[in-house]
Amino acid sequence: MITQNRKILIVYASQFGSTGGIADAIKNELSNENTIVDTKPIKDVTDLVGYDAVIIGSPIQFDKWTPKAREFVRIHRDTLKQIPVAYFFTCMVLSLQTEKSKRQGQVYSEHLFNAFTDVKPLAIGKFSGALDLTRMSIFLRLAFRFIMALTGAKEGDHRDWNAIRAWSKGIDQRLSFVRES
Numbered sequence: 001m002i003t004q005n006r007k008i009l010i011v012y013a014s015q016f017g018s019t020g021g022i023a024d025a026i027k028n029e030l031s032n033e034n035t036i037v038d039t040k041p042i043k044d045v046t047d048l049v050g051y052d053a054v055i056i057g058s059p060i061q062f063d064k065w066t067p068k069a070r071e072f073v074r075i076h077r078d079t080l081k082q083i084p085v086a087y088f089f090t091c092m093v094l095s096l097q098t099e100k101s102k103r104q105g106q107v108y109s110e111h112l113f114n115a116f117t118d119v120k121p122l123a124i125g126k127f128s129g130a131l132d133l134t135r136m137s138i139f140l141r142l143a144f145r146f147i148m149a150l151t152g153a154k155e156g157d158h159r160d161w162n163a164i165r166a167w168s169k170g171i172d173q174r175l176s177f178v179r180e181s
């Protein structure tokens with residue numbers, strides 16, 4: 001069954017803003033006369049009442065979705081397991097565009113898929129993010145300089161807007177199907 005007049009929530013965790021920018025780009029792609037899309041930071045969402053589908057995004061930090069994003073799925077799992085859900089993540093490893101970094105992106109994706117037994121996403125978007133060392137504490141800046149020297153990753157905005165739009169187009173139809181209970 002296709003839902004007319006859908007309402008979709010894109011909820012995101014973001015420490016430095018790049019994941020929020022991706023949430024806005026997905027919103028622009030999915031919004032139309034039949035679809036209202038809201039984007040909200042995780043801290044502003046207390047319930048999911050009125051939404052037909054939810055997209056949840058977070059940066060990868062220390063090889064995982066942020067604790068806040070994982071906690072969000074656990075808190076709202078009873079609702080999330082009844083409606084279409086998609087996840088996405090931002091990370092720096094994908095900015096390298098090597099076979100090794102693509103494999104790492106796939107590992108992040110598989111861990112995320114397996115992280116919640118009862119809330120399974122229709123799709124997981126894997127996006128390269130952005131890193132601005134000047135906005136970090138001295139400790140993090142030093143740690144990232146070290147990691148970047150080791151991996152070859154470069155500071156800057158590596159978000160691929162074409163890839164983000166293509167992923168959004170790809171999930172658009174799938175978010176319209178209501179699961180049979």
Ligand SMILES: Cc1cc2nc3c(=O)[nH]c(=O)nc-3n(C[C@H](O)[C@H](O)[C@H](O)COP(=O)(O)O)c2cc1C
Binds near residue numbers: 014018060094130131
């Ligand atoms: C504390 C911290 C840990 C991170 N750990 C990883 C990591 O394990 N793997 C990776 O690919 N990127 C890692 N990153 C990079 C972020 O995922 C990337 O910069 C993302 O775009 C940041 O999103 P935000 O601007 O919404 O906070 C890390 C960034 C920070 C600040």
